[in-house]
Structures are given as C-alpha cells and as structure tokens.
Amino acid sequence: MSLTITACGTDTLSQGFYDQRPAWDDCGDGFECAKLRVPLDYRHPRGEELAISVIRLPATGDRLGSIVINPGGPGGSGIDYGRAARSVLSPQVRDRFDVVAFDPRGVGESAPVECLSDKGLDAFLALDATPDSPAELAALEEGSRRFADGCQAMSPRLLPHIGTANAARDMDVLRAALGDERLTYLGKSYGTYLGAMYADLFPTRVRALVLDGAVDPALNRVELNEGQAEGFSVAFKAYAEHCFAIPDCPLTSRTVDGAVAELTSLLRRTDEEPLRGDGRSVTEALATLGALTPLYDRRTWPVLTEALRQASTGEGELLLHSADQLVGRARDGTYSNQTEANMAVNCVDSPYPGKLSAFATAAKAAERRAPGFGAYVMWGSLPCAFWPVPAAEPNRPLAARGAPPILVVGTTRDPATPYGWARAMAAQLESGVLLTLDGDGHTAYLNGSSCVDGTVDAYLVWGRIPRDGMRCPEIE
Known part of the structure; x- marks a missing residue:
C-alpha cells in the first residue's frame, strides 16, 4: 500500500x-x-x-x-x-x-506504516528473542536494525508523525x-x-x-515491558491452578512454581530444537508468543492446554496458530500491518535504551520477575534502540x-x-x-x-x- x-x-x-x-x-x-x-x-x-x-x-x-x-x-x-x-x-x-x-494514523487503512515484506516479518518474528550466545545476539541486533531501517526506507514521511498524541x-x-x-x-x-x-x-x-x-x-518503556511480562506470569499461574483441576492437564508438577519451570523448560528446549508446525519451524520466539496468546482470554485456556500437550510430543502447530493470531498473520502468509504499526507507535511514544548492554540488563531483570516471558518481552522492543526518528517525549x-x-x-x-x-x-x-x-x-x-x-x-x-x-x- x-x-x-x-x-x-x-x-x-x-x-x-x-x-x-x-x-x-x-x-x-x-x-x-x-x-x-x-x-x-x-x-x-x-x-x-x-x-x-x-x-x-x-x-x-x-x-x-x-x-x-x-x-x-x-x-x-x-x-x-x-x-x-x-x-x-x-x-x-x-x-x-x-x-x-x-484506524489511527499508520494503522490498517489509514496511511499504514510499512517496514518489511511478509517474508521479512516471518524472519523477524522467528528470531531468538532470548539470546544466550554472541551469535544469537548478533542475529537479533541485525534483524532489529533491518526492521528499523525498513520503516525508514518505506515510510519516511509518516514515521515522525506516528504516535499517540x-x-x-x-x-x-x-x-x-x-x-x-x-x-x-x-x-x-x-x-x-x-x-x-x-x-x-x-x-x-x-x-x-x-x-x-x-x-x-x-512508566517508561522498560518499566512497561517489565510490568507486562509480570502480568503474563501472573496470568499463567492462574491458568496453572485451573489446569491442575482438570483430568487431562499436561502440567505434571501440580505446583504453580513447578508449572512455571515446566513452561520455561519447554520454551528453552525449542531454542535448541524447534517444534514442528505446518511446514514452519516453531522457534522459541514463536512458541513463547503462542503460549502467551491464550492467556488474554480465560475462554481460550483450553487452547493452551491442548497446545502444551502437543508441544510435549514435538508438535507446535497450535502454538504457531496462536502466535499468528496475535501478530496478524493470515493462513496464506500475508500480514496486516499490526506488528509494524505497534513497533512504530511504541518507538515514537517514549524513549528506549539506546545500547545493547542496557537491553541485556533490563532483560535479565525482567526474566527474574517473570520467568519464561520477561526476556522475550524486553528484547522484542530492540528495534526501538535503532529507531530513525526521536521519541516524542519521556513518559509522564x-x-x-x-x-x-x-x-x-x-x-x-x-x-x-x-x-x-x-x-x-x-x-x-x-x-x-x-x-x-x-x-x-x-x-x-x-x-x-x-x-x-x-x-x-x-x-x-x-x-x-x-x-x-x-x-x-x-x-x-
């Protein structure tokens, strides 16, 4: 468009x-x-x-x-x-x-911001957003820079004027x-x-x-990311309590802390060996997205139950489908501009850390507060460290x-x-x-x-x- x-x-x-x-x-x-x-x-x-x-x-x-x-x-x-x-x-x-x-400016049918092709978004969203090696960190940095540069190349006039104000x-x-x-x-x-x-x-x-x-x-953006990650953690614990009471619950520990450890272990395993899903690899990032999506609505908790059961056998199709729903990816592989607009508005609305070391420190703190979700939520904002236009003003x-x-x-x-x-x-x-x-x-x-x-x-x-x-x- x-x-x-x-x-x-x-x-x-x-x-x-x-x-x-x-x-x-x-x-x-x-x-x-x-x-x-x-x-x-x-x-x-x-x-x-x-x-x-x-x-x-x-x-x-x-x-x-x-x-x-x-x-x-x-x-x-x-x-x-x-x-x-x-x-x-x-x-x-x-x-x-x-x-x-x-549709607010930059969204959908209102002068949509564009940053990446559909295949480019596939690659960005599959990046390891919990880097634990120099190679993974370098790949995440390169992908985040590519996202920011793409927005500047494809939406240069609009980018400075997106934002909540x-x-x-x-x-x-x-x-x-x-x-x-x-x-x-x-x-x-x-x-x-x-x-x-x-x-x-x-x-x-x-x-x-x-x-x-x-x-x-x-709250500044680091505080917002930390808070949201902790919110997902609270919601997952509530889901776990519910799951323990049903006969086919795939969480075997039967304690809340144990359930958090099980989920974290599952997500970490996908870093080494992605799950299978309709011809695509379900990486750790996509599995994390797929796990947190059903937490938005108690009525979709059964989806998470079945997705975790699938994942225990190496299948990730249901997690992948949930992730696609959250980021606006259609079955044919096309995207709405939801992900690009989300990043553009957030990056312009308030300042983010401008150094990888600051992101790494914030990600570690968030992961301590919200195991399984914290690092992912924090690193997911990394394109904002390289954003081509300045943020409007500090949060107030x-x-x-x-x-x-x-x-x-x-x-x-x-x-x-x-x-x-x-x-x-x-x-x-x-x-x-x-x-x-x-x-x-x-x-x-x-x-x-x-x-x-x-x-x-x-x-x-x-x-x-x-x-x-x-x-x-x-x-x-």
Missing part, C-alpha cells in the same frame, strides 16, 4: 479540518464508511494531510450522539473492531449512540466532524492511553470516557485537569495490562474513578461480568458515576 498524502492548500486547521463533514457511504451489514482529512503535521497544518478511514454503525433508537471505540494495540485495526460493534457494545449503548471507529488530535477532529460537542469513548488496552492522552489535551471536550485494561502513562502522568469523571476499569489478573496500571491511571487522572473486576483475562467490559457491564452502561448512557474503588466479584 502507499501512503495517502495530498496537499492541504491554504486551509486553516479549524476551517479545513474541524468544519468538515464526512461523506458516508454504505459499506455493508448496516455500516457506513468515510474518510477524514487530518494534517500530517499539526505544527504545519497547511502542509500535507492524511486520509483517516472511519466506520459507523448508526444508533438503533433515541440517539444521544456518537461513541468512538478503540481496540488497543497500538496497531489494532479500529475498522475491524468497528465491524464487531454488535459484540463490542451492549444493545443499550448501541440504542443511544452511533458506534464509530477509525497525534492520534488523539485526530480523534478530536473526528469528534468535531461527527457533530459532537464532547467526546464519548470506549478504549481498551493501549486504547486507554489514547483516551487519557485525549483527555489531557482536550479536558473540556470530554463527555464520558471508559478506559478498560488501563496502561500506566507515567496524565492528569486531564478539568475533565469530568473518567471511568478506569482494571482486572486483577489481566495478563497484558497489569491491574496496578489501572490503579495508577485512575490515581493520576484528576477525575479518575476506578472500577475493579476480580477476575482473569484482558479487559473486563462485555466479558461475562454483569456487574461491570451494568456499571459501564449506566455511566455511558445516563452519566451515573460509580463509587471510586467499586469492586465487581469474580465471575462464577
């Missing part, structure tokens, strides 16, 4: 962008699609512009306005998420709001184009950071924000001073965004209100808790603000 950039002419920011009205076209199954014009560089709004892809499902009842949704990532397609609107939001919310989603500015242009005076928003995972950034930049333009599976805005708390109450939702054993991050975000936001689900899996809304669902719906539709610190019980 090519970058969609055209000249803005002499339009001012307000007249050229905030005054636009999308030309909605029918795009099937009750949805409408349109393009939104935004500046490539908000510091120079009269320069080049981007076309942002937007999708809408009109309200079914007495319309209050629009609700914008984001699935996270960064790099997750908002267009795909929007097409799932009927399962993303309750009928009560869809009755009152047009559901609107968009600019995506939040785009979202304000979208709010205005929809005709809403204030934004109603549901963001999950990374989408919570996007929502908090929006509130910090435009606090008086907030109506209601639900930030589910929150990211701590104040986001207070959103002057915004109305913002609902932050955290799950106690969330694998990808640890519960402590939700507590931290709610505390940083001047008007943050924390809602807790005692449970498993990544994010809480519409994942089985009537307590969470009812509280979120009442906040979005009627503006009912729950008690700060409200706790919903574990799902039976």
Whole structure:
C-alpha cells in the first residue's frame, strides 16, 4: 500500500479540518464508511494531510450522539473492531449512540506504516528473542536494525508523525466532524492511553470516557515491558491452578512454581530444537508468543492446554496458530500491518535504551520477575534502540485537569495490562474513578461480568458515576 498524502492548500486547521463533514457511504451489514482529512503535521497544518478511514454503525433508537471505540494495540485495526460493534457494545449503548471507529494514523487503512515484506516479518518474528550466545545476539541486533531501517526506507514521511498524541488530535477532529460537542469513548488496552492522552489535551471536550485494561502513562518503556511480562506470569499461574483441576492437564508438577519451570523448560528446549508446525519451524520466539496468546482470554485456556500437550510430543502447530493470531498473520502468509504499526507507535511514544548492554540488563531483570516471558518481552522492543526518528517525549502522568469523571476499569489478573496500571491511571487522572473486576483475562467490559457491564452502561448512557474503588466479584 502507499501512503495517502495530498496537499492541504491554504486551509486553516479549524476551517479545513474541524468544519468538515464526512461523506458516508454504505459499506455493508448496516455500516457506513468515510474518510477524514487530518494534517500530517499539526505544527504545519497547511502542509500535507492524511486520509483517516472511519466506520459507523448508526444508533438503533433515541440517539444521544456518537461513541468512538478503540481496540488497543497500538496497531489494532479500529475498522475491524468497528465491524464487531454488535459484540463490542451492549444493545443499550448501541440504542443511544452511533458506534464509530477509525484506524489511527499508520494503522490498517489509514496511511499504514510499512517496514518489511511478509517474508521479512516471518524472519523477524522467528528470531531468538532470548539470546544466550554472541551469535544469537548478533542475529537479533541485525534483524532489529533491518526492521528499523525498513520503516525508514518505506515510510519516511509518516514515521515522525506516528504516535499517540497525534492520534488523539485526530480523534478530536473526528469528534468535531461527527457533530459532537464532547467526546464519548470506549478504549481498551493501549486504547486507554489514547483516551487519557485525549483527555489531557482536550479536558473540556470530554463527555464520558471508559478506559478498560488501563496502561500506566507515567512508566517508561522498560518499566512497561517489565510490568507486562509480570502480568503474563501472573496470568499463567492462574491458568496453572485451573489446569491442575482438570483430568487431562499436561502440567505434571501440580505446583504453580513447578508449572512455571515446566513452561520455561519447554520454551528453552525449542531454542535448541524447534517444534514442528505446518511446514514452519516453531522457534522459541514463536512458541513463547503462542503460549502467551491464550492467556488474554480465560475462554481460550483450553487452547493452551491442548497446545502444551502437543508441544510435549514435538508438535507446535497450535502454538504457531496462536502466535499468528496475535501478530496478524493470515493462513496464506500475508500480514496486516499490526506488528509494524505497534513497533512504530511504541518507538515514537517514549524513549528506549539506546545500547545493547542496557537491553541485556533490563532483560535479565525482567526474566527474574517473570520467568519464561520477561526476556522475550524486553528484547522484542530492540528495534526501538535503532529507531530513525526521536521519541516524542519521556513518559509522564496524565492528569486531564478539568475533565469530568473518567471511568478506569482494571482486572486483577489481566495478563497484558497489569491491574496496578489501572490503579495508577485512575490515581493520576484528576477525575479518575476506578472500577475493579476480580477476575482473569484482558479487559473486563462485555466479558461475562454483569456487574461491570451494568456499571459501564449506566455511566455511558445516563452519566451515573460509580463509587471510586467499586469492586465487581469474580465471575462464577
């Protein structure tokens, strides 16, 4: 795909962008699609512009306005998420709001960042991301440099302008184009950071924000990687406890620490002898991805059980399939640009260590905190050490001073965004209100808790603000 950039002419920011009205076209199954014009560089709004892809499902009842949704990532397609609107939001919310989603700049159908060919992504994702020899470290460094250089070669004009702050500015242009005076928003995972950034930049333009599976805005990238690795470790231990209670559990130790040791040993063995999987070698990196993917949703724990059983016989097809799902690889070997966009946004959003020695030190610390996951999660960010454009700014708390109450939702054993991050975000936001689900899996809304669902719906539709610190019980 090519970058969609055209000249803005002499339009001012307000007249050229905030005054636009999308030309909605029918795009099937009750949805409408349109393009939104935004500046490539908000510091120079009269320069080049981007076309942002937007999708809408009109309200079914007495319309209050629009609700914008984001699935996270960064790099997750908002267009795909929007097409799932009927399962993303309750009928009560869809009755009152047009559901609107968009691919953020650099993602999917919105000037997608490009870095590597499909075969290049195959090679990068299969690299040993827990290097324990000079040769493995050299290969990981070379592959990471190739990734960063590829982004610069294929997306040079876009790369400096990807990032959460600019995506939040785009979202304000979208709010205005929809005709809403204030934004109603549901963001999950990374989408919570996007929502908090929006509130910090435009606090008086907030109506209601639900930030589910929150990211701590104040943490630097090393701290975020360490925390996420530990989140996967907590989730795996919860899975192990569940596994012990079923008759065909492939974990033989029957203790949590023993289960962690079994998984770590399995992953390390694939470093020496990859598993077999549909004609591809399931390396340690791919096996690790495949093991952590089912932890995102308790309903996919049986997939992990079967994958571990397969792996004990040298078969890795199910682990490979799970890994492919997480990185956006289709059965035919083609990729979405999710992996490239994820790396590009993360590298630009905040600084990373610039030396291999710093990564190595951080990886060792993370592995001590989260055996089996820590080193992999840390080394996976190595392309950012060689990123061709500087990071926007150091991470900082986001207070959103002057915004109305913002609902932050955290799950106690969330694998990808640890519960402590939700507590931290709610505390940083001047008007943050924390809602807790005692449970498993990544994010809480519409994942089985009537307590969470009812509280979120009442906040979005009627503006009912729950008690700060409200706790919903574990799902039976």
